Amino acid sequence: MQNELVIVIDFGGQYNQLVARRVRENNVYCEIYSYKIDIEKIKELNPKGIILTGGPNSCYEEGAPSYSKELFELGIPVLGLCYGAQLMMHTLGGKVEKAPVREYGKTATFVNNGVELFDGVEDETTVWMSHFDYISKMADGFEEIAHTADCPVAAAQDETRKLYAIQFHPEVLHTVRGKQILSNFVYKICGCAGDWRMDSFAESKIKEIREKVGDGKVLLALSGGVDSSVAAVLLAKAVGKQLTCVFVDHGLLRKNEGDEVEQIFGPSGDYDLNFVRVNAADRYYEKLAGVDEPEKKRKIIGEEFIRVFEEEAKKIGKVDFLVQGTIYPDVVESGLGGESAVIKSHHNVGGLPDYVDFKEIIEPLRDLFKDEVRKVGLELGLPEYLVFRQPFPGPGLGIRIIGEVNAEKVRLVQDADYIYREEVGKALDKYAEEHDGEAAPWKPDQYFAALTNMRSVGVMGDERTYDYAVALRAVQTIDFMTAESAQIPWEVLQTVMNRIINEVKGVNRVMYDLTSKPPGTIEFE
Missing domain, CATH: 3.30.300.10 (GMP Synthetase; Chain A, domain 3)
Incomplete structure (x- = not known):
């Protein structure tokens, strides 16, 4: 499925994933890359727009994350946020200095709503500021389009080159009209149509899995969490009985959860798959007896899961595909696309591929954020109580019990x-x-x-x-x-x-x- 694309280039900002999520909320597909991504790779991706994130550095200091001037000469609209805005100005000949007054938190900002970026935004609005530095001199070709009491250039644009620099963070909820600003950028400035939708995602993903698997055997470790449950339904709809789901009940789940998982995916459920439930509570309690150190408990629980899963996998015999519920934040946190080609594809099963006999890993959700996974779950007919299940740590109640378990x-x-x-x-x-x-x-x-x-x-x-x-x-x-x-x-x-x-x-x-x-x-x- 080829979607129009906006890319986020990360300079170490804490909100990098949030920026991408906000773009996707506009039904525009967005991916995150490190600032080390090669310019040729960007050209190959051919994005409709580029967003530069914030970051903890000062762009004028030696060794600070930067990017070549060529990025701003591709003819692709670029939106710089906070550090990204300062870097844009610094690279193009403007001047960035330590601010006389640091701005942090909710700040009244006055904008020129006659420009496309701020279309529909009130003359005075509240934004989220977080900066020590400020733009003291704009680069040639730019005009100021927003200011605050202490920041003379809260936003600037070079409309001819479609370059936009904003000193605040539109991606956080504290910026009252942040969603509108990002929507203006992707639709009015980048010309996106908005073709990233979860209903079409599920349909195309099922077709893609069916073609990849053919008549192969598929194995999935089912935790009962949102990610693994949605992955299980996608596979079940694609290949049915060729899928075996192994559910290890370690006795550390919330009340009734083990039975709820079995009710959905077991023989009496709606899905035509092979379901194996392993009731391993006593085995876990024996291993955890006398252990009160949190990290040691985590390791025991994770290691024992691998042992149990391995035993069940051996009973099944050779499988062609191992399914994991890896989602996009796992991919981002393991090494951004432009910086590292090695993605932690083994993330969710803690190293299982080393000794489970399989040909290939399938990660059907690796392009999705958690809220998108939930949308797919609802689209596929999973019950709301499972789709909106509260976050639950891998070690389960083992780390919600202080001391021995x-x-x-x-x-x-x-x-x-x-x-x-x-x-x-x-x-x-x-x-x-x-x-x-x-x-x-x-x-x-x-x-x-x-x-x-x-x-x-x-x-x-x-x-x-x-x-x-x-x-x-x-x-x-x-x-x-x-x-x-x-x-x-x-x-x-x-x-x-x-x-x-x-x-x-x-x-x-x-x-x-x-x-x-x-x-x-x-x-x-």
Whole structure:
């Protein structure tokens, strides 16, 4: 499937993936490349537009990431963001210096909405600034099209050469009209038609897989997560019984999840495939006995998964294709396309290809971001509760139990987590009903219960207790790189606390974690 293309050239900005996602939200296909990508490769890709990301460096310093002047002479529209804007000016003869006043955060900005880039944007708008340097002198051919109280060139353009430099970040939600600005760039300036759609993706991908596999045998490690589930459905629709899905239930899943996965993909489900469920909980608990160091737990859980999967693969015999649920962020984080040709194609199965006998890897989702994977899942008819399943770490509840893992602790955290998610879900549904379908402002992007290793004295009835404390976690985040604690209403937390203490035997205390990321992490271990 050949789509029109916009490329993002990354200069080390923290929002590189977000820029590409925002472009794709406009139904325009977008890929990310390192600033080390060769100019000949760019010509070969023949993109409709190029976006230069932000970055932590100063473009005028020796050794700072840069690009040749030829990039701006290709006749392809270029949009520079923050560092990308400064680099454009610096390369073309303008001047960038340390700013007298640093701008950071939400900033009132005055724009010329008579230019194409800002069409539909109010004269005064709020944008997200993050810079130490500023453009003190524009390169020849440029005109200023936006400014702030402290930044004389918040945006500039050379309309003849279709070069645009903006000092702020349109890709983050804090820039109020950021989506409009990026839409203007890809449609009005680059002339894109918007041919990147998930319905056509699923259809063409199924056809492509069918042609590649022929009459071969296919093996997939099914975790029950969004990525592997969508990959399984794509393969099942393409090759049916030629596919075998191995689901390793390590006993560290959320309550009822193992049965839910089997209900969808097993013999009574809607998909014509071979489904193998391995109930390996006791085996995992035995390996984890006495282990309390987080990294050691992770390694044991990952290693044991490989051992179990290997055993099942040997029973199946020779397979032609191994399927992995690798998605685009995995590809980007393993080495950007222009810098490294080696992609971590073994990412999701931790090295399995070294000893599973197969001919080729199939990664049907490697071009998609998570939100796009979800759209494909819905398009294919997967149930919403699975498609919008909350992020869940590979080691599962093993890293939501502080200290040693055993069957009793797993039961405690499963039951507490189930109650928490149920009550938050009810509260979100109630808010939506009362506000014409609007999402609650406190809606968390991820929320779960963890079992602390702390036990404390309590009183239940007339009896003294000495039981565990549960910690509730809920965060709001754009990209999971940073996160803030969600302000769940007090009455919802009170209901959750009462239910957990009354219904989960072995827990007598409930706490709410207010820690942001950084300094904390989203998971506990």
